[in-house]
Amino acid sequence: xxxxxxxxxxxxxxxxxxxxxxxxxxxxxxxxxxxxxxxxxxxxxxxxxxxxxxxxxxxxxxxxxxxxxxxxxxxxxxxxxxxxxxxxxxxxxxxxxxxxxxxxxxxxxxxxxxxxxxxxxxxxxxxxxxxxxxxxxxxxxxxxxxxxxxxxxxxxxxxxxxxxxxxxxxxxxxxxxxxxxxxxxxxxxxxxxxxxxxxxxxxxxxxxxxxxxxxxxxxxxxxxxxxxxxxxxxxxxxxxxxxxxxxxxxxxxxxxxxxxxxxxx
Amino acid sequence: xxxxxxxxxxxxxxxxxxxxxxxxxxxxxxxxxxxxxxxxxxxxxxxxxxxxxxxxxxxxxxxxxxxxxxxxxxxxxxxxxxxxxxxxxxxxxxxxxxxxxxxxxxxxxxxxxxxxxxxxxxxxxxxxxxxxxxxxxxxxxxxxxxxxxxxxxxxxxxxxxxxxxxxxxxxxxxxxxxxxxxxxxxxxxxxxxxxxxxxxxxxxxxxxxxxxxxxxxxxxxxxxxxxxxxxxxxxxxxxxxxxxxxxxxxxxxxxxxxxxxxxxxxxxxxxxxxxxxxxxxxxxxxxxxxxxxxxxxxxxxxxxx
Numbered sequence: 090x091x092x093x094x095x096x097x098x099x100x101x102x103x104x105x106x107x108x109x110x111x112x113x114x115x116x117x118x119x120x121x122x123x124x125x126x127x128x129x130x131x132x133x134x135x136x137x138x139x140x141x142x143x144x145x146x147x148x149x150x151x152x153x154x155x156x157x158x159x160x161x162x163x164x165x166x167x168x169x170x171x172x173x174x175x176x177x178x179x180x181x182x183x184x185x186x187x188x189x190x191x192x193x194x195x196x197x198x199x200x201x202x203x204x205x206x207x208x209x210x211x212x213x214x215x216x217x218x219x220x221x222x223x224x225x226x227x228x229x230x231x232x233x234x235x236x237x238x239x240x241x242x243x244x245x246x247x248x249x250x251x252x253x254x255x256x257x258x259x260x261x262x263x264x265x266x267x268x269x270x271x272x273x274x275x276x277x278x279x280x281x282x283x284x285x286x287x288x289x290x291x292x293x294x295x296x297x298x299x300x301x302x303x304x305x306x307x308x309x310x311x312x313x314x315x316x317x318x319x320x321x322x323x324x325x326x327x328x329x330x331x332x333x334x335x336x337x338x339x340x341x342x343x344x345x346x347x348x349x350x351x352x353x354x
Numbered sequence: 355x356x357x358x359x360x361x362x363x364x365x366x367x368x369x370x371x372x373x374x375x376x377x378x379x380x381x382x383x384x385x386x387x388x389x390x391x392x393x394x395x396x397x398x399x400x401x402x403x404x405x406x407x408x409x410x411x412x413x414x415x416x417x418x419x420x421x422x423x424x425x426x427x428x429x430x431x432x433x434x435x436x437x438x439x440x441x442x443x444x445x446x447x448x449x450x451x452x453x454x455x456x457x458x459x460x461x462x463x464x465x466x467x468x469x470x471x472x473x474x475x476x477x478x479x480x481x482x483x484x485x486x487x488x489x490x491x492x493x494x495x496x497x498x499x500x501x502x503x504x505x506x507x508x509x510x511x512x513x514x515x516x517x518x519x520x521x522x523x524x525x526x527x528x529x530x531x532x533x534x535x536x537x538x539x540x541x542x543x544x545x546x547x548x549x550x551x552x553x554x555x556x557x558x559x560x561x562x563x564x565x566x567x568x569x570x571x572x573x574x575x576x577x578x579x580x581x582x583x584x585x586x587x588x589x590x591x592x593x594x595x596x597x598x599x600x601x602x603x604x605x606x607x608x609x610x611x612x613x614x615x616x617x618x619x620x621x622x623x624x625x626x627x628x629x630x631x632x633x634x635x636x637x638x639x640x641x642x643x644x645x646x647x648x649x650x651x652x653x654x655x656x657x658x659x
Binding site: 098100101102104105106108109110112113124131133134135136137138139140141142145146149150153182183184185186187188189190191226227228229230255294295 | 400401403404405406407408409410411426427428429430433434435438440441444463464465466467468469473474475476477478479481483484486488489491492515516517518519520521554557558591593594595596598600
């Protein structure tokens with residue numbers, strides 16, 4: 090690379106970094122200082138142009154986050170949600186061009202805002218469950234194999250493994266997160282905390298949510314780690330598999346039962 | 355699986371040089387129920403990233419009836435930081451699945467590191483580049499990476515820009531021609547973007563007649579490099595005594611841009627044309643009305659040729 094080319098590359102890199110810095114500057118004036126010389130004739134047009142990019146970024150932040158967190162938006166109200174979206178954009182910027190994947194850090198961001206935590210202590214837990222419901226929408230599709238369920242009556246549980254629906258996960262909370270998300274209740278009705286554990290999964294293309302059964306988080310975790318049905322039941326004392334099975338099949342949570350290859354190798 | 359209309363991916367050209375529309379979420383159901391006559395549909399690639407889900411299933415249903423063009427907003431082809439390879443892999447998966455007639459993105463940068471930080475951020479916007487030799491080098495390098503991975507020519511769209519970049523060394527047309535000739539990509543000509551830039555230049559006092567400026571651009575563009583035309587609406591905003599024309603894709607195509615489209619058809623010939631509408635979406639019938647207007651203008655050109 091010639092010295093002249095290297096210098097041109099550096100100038101281009103400097104321009105790109107300056108414009109990015111202007112977009113992420115805390116105020117419009119600081120943004121303008123990144124790019125325009127004070128008193129330059131085009132300062133007014135530069136100010137207006139930067140403002141256009143900055144307001145577009147803010148709108149993108151609210152639109153992207155609103156698609157993933159409708160209940161958080163409802164709970165904090167539109168003005169606070171806009172402020173929260175702008176804050177997250179500034180503090181934890183997108184790192185990829187698919188903005189639907191930006192916003193996973195909202196729960197962590199909420200937890201470092203003491204006023205918000207004091208006011209809405211359940212908000213971070215709601216955000217965690219909403220992100221799980223949002224991010225499962227683009228996971229690979231999976232079909233149930235009802236014929237495989239007959240293996241449950243034919244084989245030792247130690248020889249079986251369960252395949253679960255895309256996005257299956259559990260979230261334990263000291264707050265009624267399932268009730269909150271399903272009902273989008275107002276704050277006034279939630280003064281008495283009650284713990285709930287949310288179970289999320291995708292049924293067909295639809296993200297679903299319900300209260301997990303006692304012992305279910307440990308059971309599902311063991312299943313997802315690839316343990317046999319027998320071993321998974323052993324890791325979840327108090328879990329009632331017989332009560333779980335039929336609703337799990339009907340809800341599209343349990344997709345298939347397979348012979349454990351480790352046992353049949 | 356429903357049979358698909360055949361497309362030729364190798365040329366980077368859409369075989370049907372007719373008119374299509376941008377297909378957005380509020381119109382998914384209406385379009386699939388009514389299946390209006392359109393040459394192709396165009397969608398934003400990033401809205402269909404992922405291994406599965408409802409959106410991808412809807413796109414596959416649309417693909418069963420129409421050629422589909424994948425229009426990206428996230429590659430950041432002019433980024434000095436390079437193309438995000440994870441993003442490119444997602445795009446490659448989608449291209450393999452949908453078999454699009456066209457794949458496009460923009461002459462812009464989107465990603466880079468903020469001062470004092472090591473992490474690369476994505477701006478979520480199409481940020482302007484100077485028409486310089488250095489920017490051309492970066493674009494050609496990144497376009498090549500994308501074309502090598504997708505194994506097909508990419509279309510690259512001219513941008514509407516709201517700040518003036520320092521260091522221009524050539525005109526926009528010279529820049530686009532050089533990019534296409536060196537990288538083998540094709541050009542996606544957005545006439546509204548040309549007009550928005552000309553209007554803003556006029557507002558800054560840099561040129562007297564925006565329409566004449568765009569006509570001059572159309573006169574000197576090489577028609578053999580252009581594989582698609584975009585038409586969209588724009589908006590003029592006023593703030594602090596400063597006017598700015600914004601390419602918001604939220605209105606009907608204005609009369610001046612329709613006139614420029616008619617002129618472009620005369621200069622450039624039959625080229626697939628898209629009606630884009632992204633904000634404040636009206637009923638599907640309004641987009642179809644705009645598409646019918648573009649098709650009628652194209653037919654007039656063909657008849658008088």
